[in-house]
Amino acid sequence: MAPPSLPRALGLGLLALCLLALLRDARARPGNHLVGGRVDLSPSDPQVQKAAQAAVASYNMGSNSLYYFRDTNILKAQSQLVAGVKYYLTVELGSTACRKNMATGDRIDVTTCPLATGVQEEVIVLHPTFQQTRP
Numbered sequence: 001m002a003p004p005s006l007p008r009a010l011g012l013g014l015l016a017l018c019l020l021a022l023l024r025d026a027r028a029r030p031g032n033h034l035v036g037g038r039v040d041l042s043p044s045d046p047q048v049q050k051a052a053q054a055a056v057a058s059y060n061m062g063s064n065s066l067y068y069f070r071d072t073n074i075l076k077a078q079s080q081l082v083a084g085v086k087y088y089l090t091v092e093l094g095s096t097a098c099r100k101n102m103a104t105g106d107r108i109d110v111t112t113c114p115l116a117t118g119v120q121e122e123v124i125v126l127h128p129t130f131q132q133t134r135p
Contacts, residue, residue: 036082043074051087052077055126056110059093066100069093070110075123089126 041048052071060068076090096113 036080038078038080038088041077041079043077045077048074048077048087048089052089052091055089055091056093059124059126060110065095067116068096068098068100068108068110068113069122070096070113070115072115072121091124091126093122093124095121
C-alpha cells in the first residue's frame with residue numbers, strides 16, 4: 001500500500017482542524033439554536049398573528065360548536081425552519097356571539113365577532129402550522 005500523497009495528507013489535516021474548530025465554537029456559544037430547532041417568537045409578530053388566524057380558521061372548521069371561536073391571546077409562539085416554516089402556537093380561544101351558518105357557507109371574519117359573555121373559553125396548542133417558503 002502506497003503512503004498518502006503530501007497534498008492529500010495536508011488537505012485531510014486541514015479538514016480535521018476546521019472540524020475541530022467548528023465543534024469548539026459550537027460548544028462556546030450554548031445560546032445559539034440548532035439548525036432545524038425551535039425558536040421562540042414574539043406573539044405580536046405579524047407572521048405569528050397570521051399563522052394564528054389560519055390555525056383558528058382550521059379549528060373552527062373542525063369544531064362541532066354552533067358558534068365561532070377566535071383567538072383572545074397568543075400565550076406562546078415558536079417556529080421551526082424545515083422545508084418551510086412550522087409554527088407551534090399555544091392560543092387562548094374564546095367563543096364568539098357569531099353563529100355558524102351552514103346553509104349559506106359564507107366566510108366570516110371572526111376577528112370582528114364580539115366575544116360571547118359567560119361562555120366557553122379554551123386553551124389549545126396548535127402545531128404544526130406549516131407555511132411553505134418561497135424560493
